[in-house]
Amino acid sequence: MTVASKSVAGSAVAQAISQIPDPEVPVVSIADLGILRDVAVDEAQRSIVVTITPTYSGCPAMEAIRDRIEHEAGVHGFAAEVRTQLSPAWTTDWMTESGKEALRRFGIAPPGPAHAAGPVTVRLSRHVVTCPHCGSEDTTEISHFGSTACKALRRCNACREPFDEFKAL
Amino acid sequence: MTAGSAPSPEAGSAAYVLAVADDAMVYAQRLGEWLTNAPQIEEDMALANVSLDLLGQARALYARVGELDGSGRGEDDYAMFRDERQWRNVHLVEQERGDFAREMARMLWFASYQHELYAAQLASSDPVVAGVAGKAAKEVRYHLDHARHWVLRLGDGTDESHRRMQAALEWAAPYVDELFDDHAAAVTAVEAGLVARLPSELREAAQGRVEAVVSEATLTMPDPPTWRSRGGRDGIHSRPMGYLLAELQHISRSHPGATW
């Protein structure tokens, strides 16, 4: 992400926008998730252009994120233009380490490395996922699709607790 | 588009993207019907999530169609305010929801098809088509994996589940050919560089994927069907389509312009 700003007010608005929480996983910011791709601040015009990318094509959180960006910009006295960029496609590899740690503390297993594109071997689920509650690696996938498209539902065989896993994409 | 007349490149491109979007939109609607009807709650969520992926693909593509065809129409105009004869989806996706095995047979075929389709659009001359394909290709891998797991479980499960999964494959067979028909808009789209391959050129890889799963699931590929669906790409649909559209569109049409 590049944050271009030339003034204190400019960097304050960029900072505020980068800290907007994800509506579905509020412990991580849209910057931590890699959804926020660019913030360009024009101090003279009191305007900013914010570029975001959806996690999944049908991600219902995008509208809420867009609204929140416009709101934060307005609070700082800026008019925001929010651009949606599809390409390059979002990948969980863009998630920050601090974002992954926040997920783990929240009880969501963070994603492993995304699979390289290429011929599909399928069987995406054969990888070690550590239980965010007790740290056991003895976990089983219950469903590919958890409470949202970006998560799978798993169960820990050690502490018996269910948990969400942020799927590598 | 009138049968027999060659479409202009732009109109052909718009018609092609519309067909891709309509397949995704109509299948999204069918999959959404599984909410509260799937065999377990995890499956309610799984199918709703696949539906949402497809809906997202359709939305982005509809917005692009409105630019390509010069009409400036938005996603709701395409999804909510077109009549049956204006839809360009294949018959496979409009068929009524059957038992769960049928849904997995349909998803296995459709995801296998979409997997090859989006791969062929990654280097599209149209930036939106390429962008949607880049995202969708990743999503479809999960759809394919999901269908594969269920076909394996059902096919290699009990006698009853095996019988019903086999019957489901037989049910889907007559709708498969239509996915791979080289319709006029697809031919124009290949010429315009919108997509690298014709639908017929996607078949070998897609079918190979299905056959591998079917074989691993101890099932057999159906004999060539005695009839096949046709007409979807020209707006000629089967009986379930009108009911599907009625349910999809009635709120928007009863309350035009309503927001909430």
Ligand SMILES: [Zn+2]
């Ligand atoms: Zn545990």
